[in-house]
Each structure stands twice: as structure tokens, then as C-alpha cells.
Amino acid sequence: MRDVAVIGVGMSRWGELWSQSLRDLSCEAALKALAQTKDGGVDAIHVGCMSGGLCAGQEHLASVVADYLGFSGVPASRSESACASGGAAFKAAYAEVAAGLCDVALVVGVEKMTDVGGDEATYTLGTAADQEYECYNGATFPGLYAMMAVRHMHEFGTTRRQLSLVAVKNHANGLKNPEAQYHAKITAEEVEGSAAVADPLRLLDCSPITDGAAALVLCPLELAKKFGKNSPVKVLGVGHATDTIALHSRKDVCRLSAVEKAAQRAYKTAGLKPGDIDLAEVHDCFTIAEIMVTEALGFAKRGEGGKLVESGATGLGGKIPVNTSGGLKSKGHPVGATGVAQLVELVVQLRQEAGDRQVGKPKIGLAQNMGGTGGSSIVSILGV
Amino acid sequence: MQPQRYWREIPQRYRLEAGLCRKCGKVFMPPRGVCDSCRSTDFEMVRLSDKGRIHTFTVIRIPPSGFGEQVPYVLAVVELDDGVRPLPMVSGGGTPAPETPGAVRLTMQVADCEPEDVRIGDPVRLEFRKINEVGKSGVICYGYKAVPA
Amino acid sequence: MVGICGYGAYIPRNRIKVEEIAKVWGTDAQSYKKGLMLEEKSVPSPDQDTITMSVEASRKAVKRAGIDPRLIGAAYVGSESHPYAVKPSGTVLAEALGSTPECHTADFEFACKAGTEAMFVASQLVKSGAVKYALGVGADTSQGAPGDALEYSAAAGAAAYLFGADRDLVVAELVDTYAYMTDTPDFWRREHMFYPRHGGRFTGEQAYFRHIVSAGKGMMAKAKKKPSDFAYVVFHQPNGKFPLRAGKLLGFEERQITTGWLVNKLGNTYSGSSPLGLTAVLDVAKAGDLILVVPFGSGAGSDGFVFRATERLKSVQGLALKTRQMLDERKRYVDYGTYLKYRKMIIMNE
Numbered sequence: 001m002r003d004v005a006v007i008g009v010g011m012s013r014w015g016e017l018w019s020q021s022l023r024d025l026s027c028e029a030a031l032k033a034l035a036q037t038k039d040g041g042v043d044a045i046h047v048g049c050m051s052g053g054l055c056a057g058q059e060h061l062a063s064v065v066a067d068y069l070g071f072s073g074v075p076a077s078r079s080e081s082a083c084a085s086g087g088a089a090f091k092a093a094y095a096e097v098a099a100g101l102c103d104v105a106l107v108v109g110v111e112k113m114t115d116v117g118g119d120e121a122t123y124t125l126g127t128a129a130d131q132e133y134e135c136y137n138g139a140t141f142p143g144l145y146a147m148m149a150v151r152h153m154h155e156f157g158t159t160r161r162q163l164s165l166v167a168v169k170n171h172a173n174g175l176k177n178p179e180a181q182y183h184a185k186i187t188a189e190e191v192e193g194s195a196a197v198a199d200p201l202r203l204l205d206c207s208p209i210t211d212g213a214a215a216l217v218l219c220p221l222e223l224a225k226k227f228g229k230n231s232p233v234k235v236l237g238v239g240h241a242t243d244t245i246a247l248h249s250r251k252d253v254c255r256l257s258a259v260e261k262a263a264q265r266a267y268k269t270a271g272l273k274p275g276d277i278d279l280a281e282v283h284d285c286f287t288i289a290e291i292m293v294t295e296a297l298g299f300a301k302r303g304e305g306g307k308l309v310e311s312g313a314t315g316l317g318g319k320i321p322v323n324t325s326g327g328l329k330s331k332g333h334p335v336g337a338t339g340v341a342q343l344v345e346l347v348v349q350l351r352q353e354a355g356d357r358q359v360g361k362p363k364i365g366l367a368q369n370m371g372g373t374g375g376s377s378i379v380s381i382l383g384v
Numbered sequence: 385m386q387p388q389r390y391w392r393e394i395p396q397r398y399r400l401e402a403g404l405c406r407k408c409g410k411v412f413m414p415p416r417g418v419c420d421s422c423r424s425t426d427f428e429m430v431r432l433s434d435k436g437r438i439h440t441f442t443v444i445r446i447p448p449s450g451f452g453e454q455v456p457y458v459l460a461v462v463e464l465d466d467g468v469r470p471l472p473m474v475s476g477g478g479t480p481a482p483e484t485p486g487a488v489r490l491t492m493q494v495a496d497c498e499p500e501d502v503r504i505g506d507p508v509r510l511e512f513r514k515i516n517e518v519g520k521s522g523v524i525c526y527g528y529k530a531v532p533a
Numbered sequence: 534m535v536g537i538c539g540y541g542a543y544i545p546r547n548r549i550k551v552e553e554i555a556k557v558w559g560t561d562a563q564s565y566k567k568g569l570m571l572e573e574k575s576v577p578s579p580d581q582d583t584i585t586m587s588v589e590a591s592r593k594a595v596k597r598a599g600i601d602p603r604l605i606g607a608a609y610v611g612s613e614s615h616p617y618a619v620k621p622s623g624t625v626l627a628e629a630l631g632s633t634p635e636c637h638t639a640d641f642e643f644a645c646k647a648g649t650e651a652m653f654v655a656s657q658l659v660k661s662g663a664v665k666y667a668l669g670v671g672a673d674t675s676q677g678a679p680g681d682a683l684e685y686s687a688a689a690g691a692a693a694y695l696f697g698a699d700r701d702l703v704v705a706e707l708v709d710t711y712a713y714m715t716d717t718p719d720f721w722r723r724e725h726m727f728y729p730r731h732g733g734r735f736t737g738e739q740a741y742f743r744h745i746v747s748a749g750k751g752m753m754a755k756a757k758k759k760p761s762d763f764a765y766v767v768f769h770q771p772n773g774k775f776p777l778r779a780g781k782l783l784g785f786e787e788r789q790i791t792t793g794w795l796v797n798k799l800g801n802t803y804s805g806s807s808p809l810g811l812t813a814v815l816d817v818a819k820a821g822d823l824i825l826v827v828p829f830g831s832g833a834g835s836d837g838f839v840f841r842a843t844e845r846l847k848s849v850q851g852l853a854l855k856t857r858q859m860l861d862e863r864k865r866y867v868d869y870g871t872y873l874k875y876r877k878m879i880i881m882n883e
Contacts, residue, residue, distance in 0.1 A: 011392065063522075119448075119449040120449075122446075122448055122449070124446060124447055126448055130491075132389075132393055132414070133413075133414065133490065133491060134491045135448065136397075136515060136516075136525070136527065137459070137491055137492050137515060137529075138444060138447070138448065138451045138454070138457060138493050138515070138516070139459055139491055140444060140446070140447070140460055142446070142490075143442050143444050143459050146442035147440040147441060147442050147459070147460070147461055148440070149442075150440045150441060150442060150504070151439070151440035154440070156505050195445075195446075196443075196445040197445055197446050197457075198442045198443065198444050198445060198446070199442050199443040199445070199499070200442075203440075246491065246519075247461065247491065248461045248488070248490055248491045248500075253439065253440055253461060253489075254440075298503075313467070339486040354407055366474050394628060398625075398628050398629040399628075399629065399631055452881055452882075453579050453874060453877070453879075453881055454579055454580065471759065484642060488720075489687065494579075495580060496546045496578070496579060498865075510586075510591055511589055512585050512588040512592075512629055513578075513585050514578040514584075514585055515577070515580070516578040516583055519883055520883065524582075524584075524616055524617070526584065526585065526629075529580065530759065532863075
């Protein structure tokens with residue numbers, strides 16, 4: 001196994017981008033990332049996308065991306081793990097580089113979500129849950145996370161206000177990120193007064209529908225100077241795990257065991273523990289998700305994720321800043337792009353290029369990407 | 385929803401037929417090919433209890449397509465009472481009842497209730513209800529919903 | 534001995550009061566309450582239809598009978614509101630009960646008499662020996678045009694009867710049956726029309742009363758019984774007043790009628806009407822009680838059924854929710870807007 005480094009990162013614009021297509025977005029992000037390499041060439045391409053088919057009528061995305069980047073002939077494949085597709089594509093590329101199968105790998109995460117109506121987008125996201133035994137009976141993604149929230153509140157006394165504070169924090173961070181979809185300061189009262197989606201979750205507890213792409217270029221650490229223009233960021237550990245597809249099949253519906261297992265594997269490979277992490281980008285598709293994820297990552301004791309955000313520890317100036325980019329909540333959530341964009345944010349922070357939202361001089365960052373209701377998760381640790 | 389996809393799950397949706405691992409007694413709904421506890425592939429079909437309790441719940445205000453006329457509706461994870469029944473005339477009465485089948489939970493709507501009255505732990509009973517209609521001309525999909533017991 | 538081995542009722546929990554409907558149309562609620570003796574009616578939720586109510590009522594019937602559902606050799610559902618124009622209700626019912634595949638099944642449509650015709654056919658198949666057990670169900674989510682008098686009565690409910698010939702299982706012996714049927718077009722609904730139409734006052738003397746009274750007399754004559762022999766009588770119940778008057782015309786006293794007279798709180802459940810009335814009687818009847826049932830369907834005539842309760846009846850009454858419990862307990866009142874939503878009278882986008 002070779003040590004692997006990230007030598008290039010790029011993001012497309014994120015938002016409701018009516019004039020840009022799936023392939024436009026992919027190319028915009030990829031070309032920015034490739035611009036940070038010396039020769040702009042790649043040996044392999046890994047695309048992360050949840051549902052090019054349902055959202056944009058396009059499958060076979062790996063070839064589409066290779067073609068439009070002018071890389072026809074280069075081996076390309078796509079990883080799908082619902083909202084963790086980006087993380088899964090990164091892991092595949094990481095493994096390929098580490099194994100010596102290729103030297104320079106491009107990872108592109110992308111989702112074009114506004115080519116379908118709200119109903120269809122909701123349906124598409126719902127396909128990440130158990131179609132026959134959850135969605136059939138009227139479940140939605142906000143609904144499934146809401147049921148986790150209700151149980152979390154019941155068991156641990158997590159409060160409605162603590163949920164709101166996740167949104168408030170992430171929107172405050174997003175305000176400092178020029179690439180975020182939303183630049184709006186919000187208050188807890190505004191979260192609690194926004195439209196009810198699935199009790200207790202409100203509109204401002206939910207991540208938005210976003211078009212966007214993000215890209216990374218990986219190469220062996222030993223070759224980083226040869227291929228990369230910037231000082232490399234090292235991949236310290238990657239963990240990946242799954243859980244039951246249906247929330248109701250889990251012994252504990254408010255415990256994200258895929259995240260716990262993925263984190264344990266990543267920490268073990270990296271030789272680190274939760275206290276060593278300087279900042280984290282986590283999968284806050286809903287406010288309750290961030291609370292549960294911070295528990296699963298070991299930043300808070302089980303049941304105390306709500307208290308953690310309330311304490312301010314996860315804010316920009318806190319002990320463990322979480323979602324400095326604004327998170328899915330404010331930066332946006334083009335599902336297949338999210339896992340890649342989280343790593344882009346870590347690289348930007350580790351390079352100390354994050355501007356107003358820069359959290360000092362971090363050495364180690366963690367990204368946690370999650371599919372469905374936690375049916376899959378990838379945890380990656382980067383360091384300088 | 386194409387009719388064949390709906391039809392395939394009829395034993396589960398209409399009659400709560402589940403798979404009971406003959407080796408370790410774990411119950412799977414829907415039935416599956418291998419037990420995740422003991423790796424056994426030896427199952428028998430059983431029928432789940434039609435009574436249970438609300439394990440967690442939400443009120444769906446923004447529905448998925450096809451559920452528009454039902455909002456607001458309560459969606460819950462229901463923990464079914466322990467105890468499963470062998471299917472009549474299938475096992476021939478020769479198979480012993482499971483020792484500790486363990487809790488089976490399922491996601492379903494809770495009908496006939498006021499959303500603000502629902503609490504974790506509330507006892508419910510399952511009823512046969514219409515789940516959804518596929519447009520004005522498609523199949524009508526039936527299945528189980530909980531109602532306050 | 535052929536008879537009912539198990540019975541079951543189902544009434545949705547939603548109700549709408551006559552006042553709530555009258556308010557919308559500017560009519561006098563008291564005229565319906567006093568004139569037709571209607572106070573409120575059951576309303577199906579959007580997730581309830583003839584099939585779902587038939588399944589729930591039949592499950593109770595099977596539970597009371599205590600038999601293996603695979604032994605049910607025939608299942609018939611009578612309704613004016615089968616959810617599909619083409620695709621049976623009975624197959625869903627038989628599948629949900631676990632009675633497939635060896636089960637003769639059909640859907641009946643015969644105005645408000647479809648349910649009792651299903652019961653007749655089920656009972657006679659058992660009597661003939663063709664099947665061991667047969668299920669006859671009457672169920673409807675009744676339609677009535679907005680603003681029409683029917684809107685105050687058209688309700689939802691189902692009743693199911695499991696017939697068998699096993700002496701140890703029969704809870705009410707079927708003593709005799711009778712039919713009195715003519716073509717009298719007092720009420721109809723044409724293909725593809727959503728609401729039925731009716732002949733106004735023509736639905737009274739020439740339609741309801743002529744058939745009910747003739748069938749009642751014919752049934753009693755055939756069975757060699759007189760009104761005082763019966764502990765209970767159940768008529769088709771389009772409103773509160775008609776069955777009470779029919780009873781009077783036939784020489785019954787009100788106490789024989791009121792047990793199965795549900796319409797003031799239930800409304801008219803069309804194919805479910807007299808079958809539901811009979812469930813309320815069976816919930817309380819004692820061994821030896823004679824019960825007369827006289828259904829009616831517009832343009833479909835009347836029938837007569839005479840049942841005699843057996844010793845076993847009391848042991849099954851408590852095995853499932855009783856009809857009066859469903860009628861009187863845990864009601865949920867809806868306003869007119871919700872009623873329209875539930876009855877799919879609001880045009881939604883696809």
C-alpha cells in the first residue's frame with residue numbers, strides 16, 4: 001500500500017443552476033482540480049453520483065465525464081452509495097492509487113437535481129430508503145430522520161432548540177463561504193417558525209436541493225511533488241461501513257452504527273482518536289443527523305450530541321469545529337457531490353486557504369459522508 | 385408502481401408473513417435468504433402479531449407523490465408484540481413455536497388518530513388499509529396501517 | 534344445520550353531523566333530524582374502501598368462527614362501490630384472509646341488496662354441500678350527490694357472515710329464506726356517473742314499502758311465523774323513519790326493531806345496511822331468539838331471512854369488537870371540508 005495525497009481540489013458553483021447541465025457541472029469542478037496539477041493528466045476517473053438516471057435521465061456517467069473532460073480512453077467508473085456516493089468514489093480512487101493500479105486519479109462527485117420537480121427529487125432521494133417497506137408506506141427522508149429525532153429526544157432529552165442550533169451554526173459558517181448555496185444568517189426562532197416538514201423537523205432543519213459538483217485529484221504521496229503544484233494533503237485513513245437499509249430493522253433507531261464502524265476503521269488506520277481531530281465536515285442532511293453523527297464520531301458521548309452543539313464546541317472557534325463550510329445545510333447538498341466537497345473543505349482548511357472561516361492552523365481534518373438513513377457511511381481523515 | 389412489484393409483496397402486505405430462522409429463532413420481515421445472526425438459511429414462514437406499540441413517530445406534512453390527499457399523516461416505527469403464529473396448514477403443526485422471536489419493528493402509517501395525541505409507547509393494532517393509488521387509473525395498493533388499540 | 538358460524542362488522546371512526554352538512558347548503562338540520570331521524574353518519578377515510586372494510590369485517594367473522602381461513606371455499610362481496618370497475622374486490626379479500634387459491638370468489642353488485650344476495654348465495658352453497666364454509670359480505674362507501682338528501686345519509690360500513698354447516702360452530706341457524714323482487718326504477722346510477730339519482734317520493738310507497746312489506750309477509754308466511762315469534766327484526770335502513778314505519782306496517786313493535794336500527798348514528802351503508810343491523814342483533818341475542826332480516830335494494834327488490842340464535846352465539850359475541858362499540862365509541866367528527874377531502878370531492882393534481 002502506498003501513502004496517498006490529495007494534490008488538487010475544485011468546486012463548481014453550487015445552487016439552483018438552471019443553465020448548467022450534469023456534464024457542465026462535472027467539468028467545471030474537475031477542471032479546477034486538474035488546474036492544481038502540473039500536467040492536467042489523469043490515469044483513472046472515479047465519479048460519485050447517486051442518481052444521474054432519475055435526476056437527469058443519464059446513466060453511464062463515468063464515460064460521460066471522461067468524454068467531456070477530453071479523457072476518452074481513460075478508465076472511468078462510478079460509485080453509488082446514495083448520498084454517500086461521493087465518499088464512495090473517493091474511497092475507490094484512494095484504493096486504486098494506494099494499490100498501485102494507477103498514479104493520478106480524478107474523483108468527481110456530482111448531482112444535477114433541479115432537472116426534475118420537487119416531487120420527483122423527493123422520490124429520487126427516497127429510493128435510498130427501503131422502497132418496499134418504508135417508502136411504500138409513505139415514508140420520506142425528512143420523515144425517517146424525524147423519527148430518529150423523536151426517539152433521540154425521548155431517550156436523551158435532546159431539545160428542539162438544540163436541533164435549531166445546528167442550523168444556526170451551519171448557516172453562520174456558510175455566510176463566510178463564498179461557494180455556499182445560502183448566505184443567510186438565521187436564528188433559532190426562524191428555524192422553529194419555518195414550515196413544518198415532518199414533526200419535529202422544519203424546513204430549516206433540512207438540507208436543500210442543490211445542483212453542483214466537486215472534484216479531487218489523488219496521487220501517491222511520494223509522487224505529489226511531481227504531479228502537484230501545492231503542498232500535498234495526506235490521506236491518513238479511510239473507513240467504510242454499512243447498516244440495515246430500513247431504519248426499523250436496527251436494534252437502536254437513533255444510533256448510527258455504520259458511522260461508528262467507519263470511524264473506528266478510519267481512526268485505527270490513521271492511529272488517531274477523536275480528540276486528535278482539529279475540524280470535521282459531517283453529513284448534516286438534517287439537523288438531527290449532525291447531532292447523532294458527532295456522537296458516532298466520538299466528539300460527544302452517546303446522547304450528548306445536542307449538548308455538544310449547545311456548548312458552542314462545534315462552532316468556528318470551538319474545540320472541534322464542525323461543518324466550517326456551512327455543511328449540507330447551508331453550503332447545499334447535491335447528493336453525489338457532497339462527500340467529495342467535504343474533502344475539498346478539509347483540504348482548503350488544512351492549506352489554510354479558508355479565508356474568514358479558517359479555523360487556525362489545523363493539522364488533521366475528518367470528513368463523514370452518509371447514505372440513506374445511515375445505511376452506509378464513509379469516514380476519511382486527512383492531515384498535513 | 386408497476387403491478388408486479390406490488391403483487392410480489394402481497395403475502396407480507398396483506399398477511400404479515402415473515403421468515404422465522406429455524407436455528408436461532410430470529411424473525412425477518414420481509415423474509416430473507418440468510419439469517420444475519422447465525423448465518424442459517426433454514427427458514428419457515430410465520431405470521432406476525434397484528435398488535436404492537438409506537439417505538440417512534442413523526443407527522444408527515446410534506447408528502448411524497450401519491451400521498452397528497454392523506455397529509456397530515458402520522459408515520460411510525462411500530463414494535464410488534466412478541467409471538468408469531470405458524471401459517472395454518474403449512475407447517476402441519478409439527479414445527480415448534482419459536483422460543484424467543486425478538487421484537488420485529490415495521491414502518492407504517494398510524495391512521496384514525498389526531499397527530500398531536502400520538503406518544504411513544506402507545507398501543508396500536510394493525511388494520512388492512514389502502515396505502516396509495518397509482519394516479520387515477522393505476523393499481524390501488526393495499527397494506528397494513530396501525531390504528532390506536 | 535346451515536347457519537352463521539362467524540360474523541363481523543366494520544364501521545369507520547369518522548363521523549359528520551347532519552348540522553355540518555346542512556350548514557353548507559343552508560338547509561334546516563332539524564328537518565333531517567326529525568323528519569328522517571338522521572343525526573350523523575360514518576365517513577370513510579381516504580384509505581378506507583369497500584375492500585378494506587370487507588377485509589376487517591371478515592377477519593372478525595373468521596375470528597368468531599375460529600376456523601382455518603383456508604377452509605373457506607367461497608367468498609362473495611356485495612357492494613355498489615367496488616373500488617375497481619374491472620378487477621375484483623373478492624380476490625383481495627380472499628388473499629388477505631389467507632383463503633386463496635382454492636376459493637370460489639365473485640363480486641356482487643345489486644343495489645343495496647348486493648350484500649344480502651352474497652349472504653344468500655354463500656349460505657346456499659354451504660347447504661348444497663359444494664363448499665364447507667362460505668363468506669358473504671356487504672360493504673359500501675356509499676355515494677350521495679352534494680346537496681342531495683342522500684348526502685345526509687350515504688355512509689360507510691361493512692358486515693361479513695361466514696356460513697357453515699358444522700352444528701358445533703353455528704351461532705345462528707338459517708331457518709328459511711324468501712325473495713320478493715320486481716323491476717322498480719326508483720334509484721340508479723349510470724355507468725361512469727359518480728353520483729346516483731333517485732325518483733324522490735317514488736322511492737317510498739312503490740319501492741321501499743311495497744317490497745319490504747311484501748317480503749316480510751311472504752317470509753313469515755313461508756316460515757309459518759308471526760311478528761310476535763321474533764325477538765328481533767332488521768330492515769334495510771335508508772333513513773331512520775322508513776324501517777320504523779315498515780315495522781309498524783308489518784305488525785312489529787319498536788322494541789323488536791331498535792336493536793338492529795343503527796341508521797340514526799350510522800347513516801345508510803347501502804349494501805352494508807341490513808347486514809350491519811344484523812351484527813348488532815347477534816351481538817346481544819340469546820339462544821333460541823328468532824331474527825327476521827328484510828333487506829331492500831332499489832330496483833332490486835327485497836329478500837327475507839329467518840335466523841335462530843344457538844347456544845354458541847354467546848361464546849363468540851365478545852371475541853371481536855361489537856357493532857355498537859364501533860358505532861358509539863371513539864368517534865372522530867370531521868368538518869365539511871375534511872369530509873370533502875376524504876370523499877375525494879376536492880380535485881387534486883395528479
